[in-house]
Amino acid sequence: MSKSGIDTSQITMLSKDLGRAVLLKPKEVRASLFKGGINIKARAREIIAGALSKKSAVPHYPSSITFAQEDRGMTVVVGPDNNKRQGPLGHFLEYGGVDQAPIPHLQPAFDEELPRAEAALSKIAGDIL
DSSP: OOOTTOOOOOOOOOHHHHHHHHOHHHHHHHHHHHHHHHHHHHHHHHHHHSSOTTTTTTTTTTGGEEEETTTTEEEEEEOOOTTTTTTHHHHHHHHTTTBBOOOOOHHHHHHHHHHHHHHHHHHHHHHHH
């Protein structure tokens, strides 16, 4: 039990299993993370492109959303690249501003991919147990 009274034993066990998977099957973990990152990038672009009108002031923003793997492929980074045209506007589009309603696209894309990524990583972990 944690200090808050919530039983975290299963999360702790899953974390240990995933840690073993990273050590014993790094190629499979990297491939799974790669696929998840690509899916999030594509879905975020799709969501924002669908939400923007044809006469939008940010027509280049969707193509600024990129994907990269870091930490030897064990970390996935998806989001607008500030070095690309209209990339710096990502925060304002996702969360809104004073005169701009938010257009969530990154978080929903992540939320849609999360169950698939968890299932894939759990399968990898289960294969080594």
